[in-house]
Structure formats: structure tokens, C-alpha cells
Amino acid sequence: MRKTSFMRPIAAAAALLAAGAAAAEDKPESLNLGVFTFMSGGPAAYGMPGRQGAEVMIDMINAEGGVAGVPVSATYVDEAQGAEGVISEYRRLSEDPAYGFMIAALSSGNCLALAPIADQLNMPTIGWNCDTHQLYLGNDYQFFYRPNGNTIAEFMAYALYFLDKNPDVSRVAIINPDYSFGHDAAEIVKATLKAVKPEVEIVAELFPKLGSSTFQTEISRLSAARPDVIFSNMWGGDLENFIRQAAPRGLFRTSVGVFALGESALQSVDVPEGSIVGVLGDGYWMSPDAQEIGLAAPFAEAYRAKFDADPVFPSVKMANAFLVMKAAYEKAIADNNVEWPSKEQLAAAMEGMSTTTMTGEMTFREDNDGVVDQLVGTVAKVDGKLVMTDMARYDGETMLPPLGEDPIAWIGSLTPEFLAAMPKPGSYE
Amino acid sequence: MRALPLILAAGLALLALAPLAAPYLQFVLTVAVAKGFAALGVALLLRAGLISLGHAMFFAVGAYAAAFLAQAVGINDFLLLLPFAVAVSALAGLLVGAFLVRYRAIFFAMLNLAVSMVAYALASKLYSITGGTDGLRIDVPTLMGMSLEKAQFDQALYYISLVLLAVVGWLVHRYLKSPLGQALAAVHTNEVRLEYLGVSAWSTLLAAYTISAALAGIGGAIAAVAIGHVLPEYAFWTESGHLVLTAVLGGIAGIAGPFVGSIFLELIHTVAVGYAAEAWNLIVGVALLAVIFFLPRGLFGLIESAAGVKDHRGETEL
Numbered sequence: 116m117r118k119t120s121f122m123r124p125i126a127a128a129a130a131l132l133a134a135g136a137a138a139a140e141d142k143p144e145s146l147n148l149g150v151f152t153f154m155s156g157g158p159a160a161y162g163m164p165g166r167q168g169a170e171v172m173i174d175m176i177n178a179e180g181g182v183a184g185v186p187v188s189a190t191y192v193d194e195a196q197g198a199e200g201v202i203s204e205y206r207r208l209s210e211d212p213a214y215g216f217m218i219a220a221l222s223s224g225n226c227l228a229l230a231p232i233a234d235q236l237n238m239p240t241i242g243w244n245c246d247t248h249q250l251y252l253g254n255d256y257q258f259f260y261r262p263n264g265n266t267i268a269e270f271m272a273y274a275l276y277f278l279d280k281n282p283d284v285s286r287v288a289i290i291n292p293d294y295s296f297g298h299d300a301a302e303i304v305k306a307t308l309k310a311v312k313p314e315v316e317i318v319a320e321l322f323p324k325l326g327s328s329t330f331q332t333e334i335s336r337l338s339a340a341r342p343d344v345i346f347s348n349m350w351g352g353d354l355e356n357f358i359r360q361a362a363p364r365g366l367f368r369t370s371v372g373v374f375a376l377g378e379s380a381l382q383s384v385d386v387p388e389g390s391i392v393g394v395l396g397d398g399y400w401m402s403p404d405a406q407e408i409g410l411a412a413p414f415a416e417a418y419r420a421k422f423d424a425d426p427v428f429p430s431v432k433m434a435n436a437f438l439v440m441k442a443a444y445e446k447a448i449a450d451n452n453v454e455w456p457s458k459e460q461l462a463a464a465m466e467g468m469s470t471t472t473m474t475g476e477m478t479f480r481e482d483n484d485g486v487v488d489q490l491v492g493t494v495a496k497v498d499g500k501l502v503m504t505d506m507a508r509y510d511g512e513t514m515l516p517p518l519g520e521d522p523i524a525w526i527g528s529l530t531p532e533f534l535a536a537m538p539k540p541g542s543y544e
Numbered sequence: 545m546r547a548l549p550l551i552l553a554a555g556l557a558l559l560a561l562a563p564l565a566a567p568y569l570q571f572v573l574t575v576a577v578a579k580g581f582a583a584l585g586v587a588l589l590l591r592a593g594l595i596s597l598g599h600a601m602f603f604a605v606g607a608y609a610a611a612f613l614a615q616a617v618g619i620n621d622f623l624l625l626l627p628f629a630v631a632v633s634a635l636a637g638l639l640v641g642a643f644l645v646r647y648r649a650i651f652f653a654m655l656n657l658a659v660s661m662v663a664y665a666l667a668s669k670l671y672s673i674t675g676g677t678d679g680l681r682i683d684v685p686t687l688m689g690m691s692l693e694k695a696q697f698d699q700a701l702y703y704i705s706l707v708l709l710a711v712v713g714w715l716v717h718r719y720l721k722s723p724l725g726q727a728l729a730a731v732h733t734n735e736v737r738l739e740y741l742g743v744s745a746w747s748t749l750l751a752a753y754t755i756s757a758a759l760a761g762i763g764g765a766i767a768a769v770a771i772g773h774v775l776p777e778y779a780f781w782t783e784s785g786h787l788v789l790t791a792v793l794g795g796i797a798g799i800a801g802p803f804v805g806s807i808f809l810e811l812i813h814t815v816a817v818g819y820a821a822e823a824w825n826l827i828v829g830v831a832l833l834a835v836i837f838f839l840p841r842g843l844f845g846l847i848e849s850a851a852g853v854k855d856h857r858g859e860t861e862l
Contacts (some may be wrong), residue, residue: 196817198773198775198777199767202573203814207814224678228773231681232772294668295668295677296677298676442786
């Protein structure tokens with residue numbers, strides 16, 4: 116890692132040279148993108164709304180004349196084929212000069228694998244969903260940007276929200292899917308509770324297999340543990356199954372459910388009212404900021420017209436990734452005063468870039484991680500529809516560990532005063 | 545018979561030239577050759593009539609061994625990674641094999657499956673060591689101390705893999721012609737007689753099992769540095785099934801079979817994913833059925849008929 120500090124100027128010089136050489140790049144007929152998401156298997160429940168978000172956003176961008184006058188088209192790649200398939204597709208598309216930009220990927224494992232390859236192939240890439248905080252730990256990437264926040268901010272926000280919402284919570288249970296995402300989230304929630312409210316007891320920590328069809332054993336154990344709060348970052352079919360099986364057994368009459376990815380299930384399952392749900396990041400299309408910005412309403416309308424459903428936050432995340440990409444092109448064109456930017460100019464333009472997405476402000480930090488606010492709310496029925504109410508919007512900057520610091524150690528250094536200074540549930544209207 | 549070596553040499557030359565025509569094929573072919581090594585390992589055991597449904601484990605062991613040496617120990621030269629990975633997977637094969645080669649038929653298949661799933665579970669759950677399901681990264685290794693750009697390294701890796709393919713392929717061919725290799729087929733046809741002849745079926749199989757694990761280890765090490773990332777999925781049972789399928793599809797009558805099968809599968813996969821992102825599973829499946837129905841000796845059967853090989857005596861039947 117030492118090497119990077121003196122490599123920086125060299126890389127910058129190389130970029131400048133490349134910029135000079137590429138200044139005469141002509142506008143292509145169309146801007147081709149590779150878009151990576153899950154389109155088969157269980158994770159498609161989350162991946163397909165992402166793809167649908169991309170389709171709607173492409174239509175919207177093209178209806179307005181495309182990116183700097185160039186229409187956008189996308190090739191979709193299924194992440195269910197495993198890492199080597201994903202990587203070979205990424206390479207195949209990147210080595211084809213017709214492709215200018217990649218939006219990849221959903222899975223954190225795939226982002227970890229693709230980020231170094233993006234640098235090797237000089238391919239500007241946006242991670243549209245993957246949120247592991249491991250991605251930029253000790254790595255300095257030039258071409259891989261992630262505009263959607265990381266697991267630290269996301270899961271800390273939930274812990275803070277439910278502590279504020281239920282001040283006398285003393286027993287917390289965790290049930291997360293059994294892979295890195297679930298285990299990371301458990302670590303973050305536990306570390307946050309320990310720092311800001313040490314007297315809270317973790318009464319159960321369960322990691323059912325991803326894609327399980329039954330959670331009856333876990334539900335029995337949760338019932339026996341009598342938690343005040345049940346935290347979960349299950350998603351897709353798992354989350355729906357868990358809620359469907361736990362609700363009839365009265366689990367949510369005695370415990371408050373906290374479903375970190377719950378917004379994506381509100382349309383498909385009866386999430387008990389009073390449960391705490393949210394989106395990862397700020398991607399709630401009905402949030403006050405989204406309404407003020409004004410892009411979300413036409414997006415949702417077009418989405419509904421095309422797919423007969425409201426967008427969920429994976430769709431919004433994908434749409435935001437497209438907006439960030441568009442902003443990068445516009446900034447690179449303006450920065451370099453060119454017709455069309457080279458890949459190096461694009462990557463350089465994203466360094467430290469700020470832009471307004473459909474649902475809020477996004478700024479890239481020095482490590483290429485996007486700073487976005489975190490949105491958490493409580494489920495309530497409004498006009499027969501389950502929506503998020505009593506929301507809190509946590510400032511993205513304050514929820515991220517300073518650059519280069521070990522995230523879990525940083526959470527450990529927080530104090531109860533940190534919680535007191537946070538916005539309260541219901542403060543975001 | 546003379547035609548066969550010529551056809552194989554031509555095939556190898558074609559492989560060496562392919563990246564010049566289509567550069568992105570280089571990566572696909574590198575991974576195909578890597579998996580071909582593992583499939584060759586499976587094919588060895590198939591000759592003894594044993595189906596291993598867990599061979600992806602040794603592929604993963606090789607890959608993780610390379611990743612550990614590179615990231616945890618800090619020795620990241622491909623010419624050290626490869627022998628280390630092969631040694632570790634051969635050792636794993638020796639240990640696991642010592643227990644498993646006592647079993648036959650479905651018991652052998654299922655016990656391999658069970659052990660490989662234990663390895664999969666360990667790889668995905670020992671977070672602090674293996675990085676869990678997010679896996680481990682491998683930086684671009686050096687080559688005999690020379691640090692190369694990724695593109696140059698990939699090119700070198702591809703041609704090293706082809707050389708390995710030729711050398712290791714020839715060695716395995718010699719092994720199969722040796723008494724130790726011939727005894728493999730005898731285990732399948734008449735194990736009792738083999739024992740009466742004073743040859744231990746257990747040690748014959750253990751040698752084959754260790755060699756097959758080492759072959760998978762070669763593949764794992766190549767795949768790990770080509771992909772640059774190691775994931776527990778490598779050991780998952782679907783990967784093991786894929787290897788058996790590759791071996792059968794390519795044909796187990798010759799060394800080239802598993803490699804032909806692997807290259808065929810990877811190419812079909814690449815084309816299917818590129819042209820029908822949503823139906824690639826279906827296309828791969830249909831292609832497999834077509835080969836199984838129309839080429840009962842696998843793709844290698846095509847090569848044999850082109851070379852005029854008609855004598856199939858003394859060969860293992862599946």
C-alpha cells in the first residue's frame with residue numbers, strides 16, 4: 116500500500132498524457148453499457164427490480180436526448196453464473212471498444228473481484244448495489260466508484276433508529292442470512308449497541324442459510340429468547356418467507372421487527388405495521404427529498420406503466436447509478452472541454468464528484484466511496500398501502516468512519532452522546 | 545493411429561493462436577484449461593469406475609492455497625504459487641483419499657460430496673481466515689521475480705497453461721500406460737482378481753486419487769491467478785457436478801477429452817451468456833443433451849473417428 120503514494124503522481128501524469136492523446140475522441144453513435152445484476156435464481160428477487168430500474172432510466176435518459184446527445188443502450192449480464200463468468204463477461208465487454216462504461220455489480224463478492232480488474236482494464240465502473248465496507252479498506256482504486264454508501268453507515272443507522280424509537284430496549288436478537296453480508300451486519304449492529312448503549316443484551320444471534328424455505332426453528336428460538344427487538348438484514352424471498360412464517364406465530368406482537376432491506380418487501384408481503392424498515396442509503400422514491408428533486412415521480416410513473424408495480428429501492432439504486440454515470444460524463448466533458456471524454460477523463464472526473472441523484476445528494480470521498488444519507492422509517496398503512504412513516508434521515512458524512520480507520524474500531528470509539536446528537540425518528544418530513 | 549498425435553498437436557496450435565484472433569477468448573480459454581485439469585482428475589477416477597462428486601474441493605484447495613501464499617505469507621510469484629498449490633491439494637488428496645478409496649460406487653460419490661461440502665462450509669464460514677463468502681483477492685503475481693502488467697501476465701499465464709497442458713497431459717498419458725495406471729481399469733473390471741494378483745486396489749486407487757487431486761490443484765492455482773479472486777463457490781457441489789459433466793462430455797478415453805469438454809462448455813457458456821442473458825442456462829443444457837444423445841463417446845469420440853481410431857478394446861466403459 117505504501118507504493119500508492121508515490122504512484123499517484125505517476126498515475127496522474129499518465130492520465131494527463133492519455134487525456135492529451137484522447138482529447139480528440141469522437142462522439143460515438145451510442146453509449147453502450149454493461150449492466151451486471153442477478154437475473155436468475157433466488158437473488159433475482161432483488162436483482163430484477165434493479166434491471167427494471169435500469170430499463171426505465173435508460174428510456175428516460177434517451178427521451179431527453181441521451182448523455183450529451185448520445186443515446187444509451189445496455190447489455191445485461193447475469194451475476195448468477197458465478198465469479199469467473201461475471202469476470203469473463205466484464206472483460207469481454209471492456210475489451211470491446213464499443214463499450215464505454217460498466218455498472219457492476221449487485222453482489223459484494225463480485226464487486227471485490229471486479230474492482231482491481233476495472234483498474235487493470237482502465238474501465239470506469241460504478242458498483243450499483245454492492246455495499247461491503249471491505250471494498251475500499253486498504254485499496255486505492257482509480258476506476259471503480261461506488262455511489263451508494265457502505266454497510267457501516269447502513270446498519271449503524273438502524274441500530275440508532277431503533278434505540279431512539281424504543282428507549283427501554285434491553286434484549287436484542289439478530290437473524291441474518293449466513294454469508295458475509297449477514298455476518299458483517301451483525302458485527303456492526305453489535306458494535307454500535309456496545310458503544311452507544313452497552314447495557315443492551317444480545318439474546319440470540321441466528322444465521323439461517325441464504326435461500327431457506329422454512330424458518331420455523333429460528334422462529335421458535337426467537338420466541339423463546341423474548342427479544343424486544345429483532346434485527347434482520349434478510350432480503351428477497353428469505354425476508355418474505357420469514358415474515359410470512361413469523362407473523363402467524365405472534366412473534367411481532369412481542370418483538371419489534373427491524374428489517375434493514377424491508378422497503379423492497381412492502382408490496383409483496385404484509386410487513387407488520389410498526390416494524391422498522393428502510394432502504395440501504397437514501398433510495399426511497401417517496402421521501403421528501405425525492406419529491407423535492409422531482410425526478411422520482413416521473414420515474415415511478417414510468418416504472419408502474421411498464422412493470423405494473425411501484426419501484427423498490429434496488430430499482431432506485433440502479434436509477435441513481437445511471438444518474439451518477441450521466442453526471443460523470445457531463446463533468447468530464449466540461450472539465451476537459453472535449454466532445455466526448457476518454458475513459459481516463461471519466462475516471463478522473465468522478466474523483467471527488469458531487470451530484471444530485473433522484474433521492475438526494477451524493478459525494479465521492481477520496482477512497483471512491485459515495486457518501487449518501489441513510490433513511491430509516493416505520494411501517495404504517497396509508498390509503499391501504501404500506502409505506503414508511505416517522506422517518507429519520509441520517510447524515511451520510513457522520514455515519515462513516517474517517518478515511519483509513521478500521522470501521523469496527525471506529526464504531527467502538529463512539530459514545531452515548533453520539534446517539535443523542537442524531538436526528539430523531541419523525542424528524543424527517 | 546498416427547493421425548491422433550497430429551490432430552492433438554494441431555488442436556494445441558489452434559489454442560495458442562486463438563487469442564490473436566479474439567483477444568477476450570484468452571481469459572475464457574485460460575479458465576477452460578484450468579477446469580480441464582480438474583476434469584482430467586475426475587476422468588482418471590472414472591477409469592476406475594469411481595465417480596467423485598466432490599472434486600471441486602481440490603480445485604478450491606489449490607486456489608485457496610495460492611491465495612494464502614500470496615496474501616497472507618506475501619510470496620506472490622506464480623512459479624512458487626503453482627507448486628505450492630499443487631503440493632497442498634495433493635496432500636489434501638492423500639489424506640482424504642486414504643479414507644475414501646475404501647468405498648465404491650454411490651458411497652464413494654456421496655462421501656466425496658459430503659467432504660467437499662464440509663470444505664465449502666469451512667471456506668464460507670471461517671471469516672477471519674478465508675474472507676467468508678466475499679472470498680480472497682490475489683494481486684497480479686510476479687513471474688520469476690519479474691513484475692508484469694496484468695495484460696502481460698495474463699498472456700504469459702495462458703501460454704504457461706498450454707505448456708502445462710502438453711507436459712502434464714503427456715505425463716498422465718504415461719501414467720495410464722504404466723502398470724499402476726493399467727491397474728485402475730482392472731479395479732473397475734475385476735477388483736477381486738486384481739487383489740489375487742497381489743496388487744493392492746487400495747494403494748492403486750490412493751495413487752490415482754492423489755494424482756487427481758494434484759491435477760485439480762493445478763487448475764485451481766491457474767484459475768485463482770487468472771480470475772484474481774477466490775470464492776467458496778469454487779468448492780460448491782454444482783462445480784463438482786460440472787467437472788464430472790465436463791469429463792463425460794469430453795470423453796474419458798483420452799487425455800484430451802476433458803480439456804476438449806471444458807473448452808466446449810466454456811465457449812458455449814460465453815456465447816449463450818453474450819447472446820441470451822436470460823436463457824443461458826437453457827442453451828447450455830440443450831447443448832449438453834445434444835452431445836450426450838449424439839456423441840456417446842463424448843467429444844473425444846469425434847477426434848478419434850477423425851483420426852481413424854476404431855479399436856476400443858481394453859477400455860473402461862462407463
